[in-house]
Amino acid sequence: MTLPTDRDHGADTSVRVTVALDVLGGDDGPEVVADAALQVLNQQSGVDLILVGPTDLTHTLAADRGIADRVEYASAGSALAMDEDPVRAIRTRPDVSVQVAAELVRDQRAQASVSVGHTGGVLAAATLTIGRLEGVxxxxxxxxxxxxxxxxxxxxxxxxxxxxxxxxxxxxxxxxxxxxxxxxxxxxxxxxxxxxxxxxxxxxxxxxxxxxxxxxxxxxxxxxxxxxxxxxxxxxxxxxxxxxxxxxxxxxxxxxxxxxxxxxxxxxxxxxxxxxxxxxxxxxxxGAILLGINGVSVVGHGASSAEEIAAYVALAVRGVRSDLVARIADQLAVSDAGKR
CATH class of the missing domain: 3.40.718.10 (Isopropylmalate Dehydrogenase)
Incomplete structure (x- = not known):
């Protein structure tokens, strides 16, 4: 699938974007996500990454790929299991990786989050932590x-x-x-x-x-x-x-x-x-993107390849550079005002 480029739709490609990248939750292990991080840093301009996961693991993954000094790190204890209730898990285990990634967006350390973990968990973390737009x-x-x-x-x-x-x-x-x-x-x-x-x-x-x-x-x-x-x-x-x-x-x-x-x-x-x-x-x-939250969050299939995960990051970056959140808020306001 080929989508218009950032320049095609007027996004400011000079804007640097920091993405919180959850290394846990994928079917093929964190190594695939780390491979994707390497691709992003080498192929996508103006993108910074925060690797979210156990500190020892993320440092080792980054060092093995020669990017230890090119990324930041955020500590998370574990992934959300597919059979867990996402809301309960997030409330009882605040160090779950999808929750930590959402907090980075909420606290404006990152402008977007990307995960190949539990879709319901990503949605719950984004909703509870980043919050919904007014009227959503x-x-x-x-x-x-x-x-x-x-x-x-x-x-x-x-x-x-x-x-x-x-x-x-x-x-x-x-x-x-x-x-x-x-x-x-x-x-x-x-x-x-x-x-x-x-x-x-x-x-x-x-x-x-x-x-x-x-x-x-x-x-x-x-x-x-x-x-x-x-x-x-x-x-x-x-x-x-x-x-x-x-x-x-x-x-x-x-x-x-x-x-x-x-x-x-x-x-x-x-x-x-x-x-x-x-x-x-x-x-x-x-990848799938969450629409209606007060931030940009993308979630992909657990069996995604490194190339696909890198594409999820590109989608998240495009969402930030195109002011997606503001566009949705404006559309909701205009539509409400224009109802017959």
Missing amino acids: TRAAVAVVVPAVHHSVVLLDVGGTVDATPELLAQFANSGRAFAIALGLSEDPAVGLLTIGSEPGKGDALRRLAHDEFLDLNLRYVGPVEGDDVALGGIADVIVTDGFTGNVVLKAIEGAALNTAEAISRRYADPEPALEVGRSFAVGTHA
Whole structure:
């Protein structure tokens, strides 16, 4: 997936950005995250890193890669286990790495955090520690889908499984601001994911949300269907609840990889087809960003490669340089003021 560069959407590339990078929580161990840190320092200009994890471990990882004097360190005791209740763990174990990373953003030692740990833990830490923007009920988890015609912002993909029409309207505003910050469109088209393109299709949540969207101060193009997420061309931003969004996201990933695998069997060199399939595995390719909190926080899949983790850092940096948080706050204020 190729997104517009910082220069394409007017971000100030001269601004230095400090990112709190959680070295714990990944499926393949902290070494992969440390490899990503090396890539970031060598390939991304104006980016400083704070490695979050046990002090002995982070110092050793950095020294082994020759970057000991090029990074800062923040001590964290452990990662959040996948079977732990994130809110309870954060409140009882304040040295959990996702919490320490969130505190660095709250205390303005870092402008963004990146983790490949527990998604619910990252969301809980960001919400409880960094805080939500004024008027935001719940933060949304957003991804960029590399659709056929153009990239599509899809949200929510797992943060809130039980949504309300009003909450989906908040997600629409946040998603619009994110699409502008990325440079996908100056006036993004926003669609509501449901089972048909005609108004009135879908369950009660979707029908009520449609009415809410009509009152928003944005370019609402109406209901869209699941294939529009993967094809693009109708909406730049597609909004749904976290349960539906996560199912759609995983279905796209699985279908893309399955198709690529089937095609690859018919050719002597399977790599081009497999590469296309991997590019659609958006959950592990570009990272998910939390929208609606008072800071920038990106979370990626635990099985991410060093290259993918470096891409998560790049996404976080872009969010900072494009003033994403301020854009979301402004969009919420404008939309509220412009309701009919």
